[in-house]
Amino acid sequence: MAGIRDVARIAGVSPSTVSRVMNGTANVDDEKRRRVLAAIKETGFKPNELARALFKKSSKIIGVIVPDIENPFFNEFAKAVEEEAYGSGYRILLCNSNNDAEKEVTYIETLDQMNADGLIMATQNDSMTNELKVGMPIVAIDRKMTNGAEIACIESNHYKGGRLAAECLIKAGCKKIINVRGPQILTSAQMRFKGYQDVCEEYGIKQYVLDSSYSYESGFEVGKKILETYPDADGIIASNDMVAISIYKVLHHAGKKAPKNFQIIGFDDIRFSRLMTPELTSIRQPITEMGKLAAQIISRYQQHQDFQRENIFDVSLVERKTTKKLKTGK
Amino acid sequence: MAGIRDVARIAGVSPSTVSRVMNGTANVDDEKRRRVLAAIKETGFKPNELARALFKKSSKIIGVIVPDIENPFFNEFAKAVEEEAYGSGYRILLCNSNNDAEKEVTYIETLDQMNADGLIMATQNDSMTNELKVGMPIVAIDRKMTNGAEIACIESNHYKGGRLAAECLIKAGCKKIINVRGPQILTSAQMRFKGYQDVCEEYGIKQYVLDSSYSYESGFEVGKKILETYPDADGIIASNDMVAISIYKVLHHAGKKAPKNFQIIGFDDIRFSRLMTPELTSIRQPITEMGKLAAQIISRYQQHQDFQRENIFDVSLVERKTTKKLKTGK
DNA sequence: ATTTTTTATGAAACCATTTTCAAATCACTA
C-alpha cells in the first residue's frame, strides 16, 4: 500500500506538500499540485485514517450503545443515526450492550481510547457508567446522567404518552384497564405510568397494575397472568409494542378477540405494529427523528455550533385496529 | 490524559518496560512490575488504541456491511456477529449500505484505511465491490466474489429450501401454488426458485411465478397482484418472511383466511414469524449460527488458524399455522 | 576465575500522517 512518502517521491515534492494538496490546508504551486494529484491517481493512494485520527485526536467514529439491536425500536434508531452520521462523514461503531453494565463500560473505554468523536447512549445502567470519565461528548437517550458527562439528552414526552393511552382506552369504553408497566428504574416507564395514574384519578377509575420488562418473552408471561388474575379485563396498556404483541397473542390463543373482547394499546409505534393483524394501536415516538438529532448534536458539537441540551419530542396516538374507533378528536 | 511516558516517569522505568508489563510480551523484574502497575493505577492510564493499531496494523475492528439493519434477518445476523466478535476482543463497525453500491465502496475504503481486521459482507452489489483491492480478509454471505478477495463464504442450502417449501405446500393439498420469487440477481433467490421448479416438475404441477424484492413494501404490491391475477391461488411461496407477512395482510384484508382459503410459507424464519397471528410457516436458516461463524472465521484467520472456505448451512421446514398440518414426516 | 549464555532494560526507530517553524523563493518597491 502506497503511503504519502511514495506519493511525495513520485511527485518530486515533500510529504507536507502532498498533505496540503489533499487537505487544501495551504496554498500550493499549481504545477506541483498537478504532479501530486497525478501521483495520487497513479498510486491509488488513500491516507491511513488511523495515523490521521491519532494526530488529529478525532477518529470520525461515533459509538452507539443500545441494549439490543434486535429490538425494533433500537434498530430503527440506530439506522437513523447511521444515515445522518454517514452524511457528515462519521462512521458508527455499534455496541450491543445486552443490558450488561460491564460490557457497556468496556465499550465506553474502548471508544475513548479510539478517540471517538462522540457517544450516543440508549441504555439504562446508570450505576457504573455514571462514574466514568471520558473525553468524548455523550448524548443520552431517555435518561439524565448524574455526573454531567453528557452534552445533551433526548427523550419523548412519556407522561403525555401515558395519558394518551389511558384516555384512548377510557373513551373507547373500557371499564377495567390493566396497565402493564415497564421497568420502574427507567424514567420512560415511570412517566408513562404516572400519566396513566393521573388520568385514572381524574376519571375516578380503579387502577390495575402488572409489571413487565420490555421484551417479547415478558409479554407472554404477563399475558398468562392477565388470563389468570384479570380474566374480565377489557383494556390493556402494554409497556411497549413488543409486549403488546405478545400479550395479544396469548389472549388471542385463549379465544379472546380484539377489539371486541379486549382492547390493547402499545408504545413506540415500531414498524411491526402496522404489520401484525389486527394492526396495533400505539403511542408513537418519532424514533427516526430522535436518531437523526442525536447524530446532529454530536456533529454540531464538534464544529462548535449551537445545539439544544434538552430535547423532548412530542408523542401521538396512532389509532389502528386493536382499539375501537373514537368519535371525538380530543 | 496520561500517556505511557507519564507512567514510565512515575514508575522510574522506560516506556518500553511499561509496554512490556501491559502486554506481557517479555520478562520484567518483579519490583519494577509492581511500580509500573502502581503507576498505571495511579494515573488511570489506558493505552491509546489508535497508536497501537497504527503500529500493529490491526485495529481489532470488523466491518459488517448489511443492506438494511432494520431488516430482521440482518439485525439478527449483526447481533450474532457482534456477540461472537466481542468475546474475541473485536469491535463492530456497522455499515448500512441501503443497497447503495457507492456507499458500500466508501465503507470498504474507510475500513481499509482504518486497518480493519476483517469485513463481513451481506450485500449483493457485485459490480463495484468486486474490483476493489483491499488488505483485509472478507467473509461473504450468500454470494461468491469473482476476484477471489474473500477468504470464505457462508450460505444456506437455498435449493433445498425451495424444494422444502414446494413439497410442503403440495403435500398440504395445494393445487395452485404461486411462487413469489426474490430478485434473480441473487443466488439465494435463484436457488430457491430452482428448488420450486424442480419439485413442480417432479410432481407434474403447473408453475405460477411472480417477482418481488425482499421488502415489506414489495409484499403489499405482490399481494394485490395475486388478488387480481390469481384469485384462486391456494398456495403461496413468498420470497422471504417479510414478504410473506405483507402478502398475508393483503389477502387477509380481502377476507381470505389462512390456512383455510390459502396457505403461505416464507423463508428465513425471522423472529416475527412466530409473533404474528397466525404464526407463519417458514423455511429456517440458522441466522445466528451464520453470524457467529462469520466472526469466528475472521478471528481464526488473524490467528493463522484453520477454517473452512465454503460453508453451507442446512435449512429446515418450520411448520406453523399458515399451512395445514402434514401427516407424513418425509 | 573466566568464559559463555541468558535475561532484563532503555534508547532509538517505527507506524503514517499533520503541523509547526524556519528557510527559501518570489514579487514588488525605493
Next chain:
DNA sequence: TAGTGATTTGAAAATGGTTTCATAAAAAAT
C-alpha cells in the same frame, strides 16, 4: 540593486504507542 513583505516549501517534531537492537547485568558453564 538591495530591501521589504508575502508566499511556498521542506525538515523536523508531534501524535502515542510497540518493537528492535545493543548493552549491561546476572546466571550458568567451563
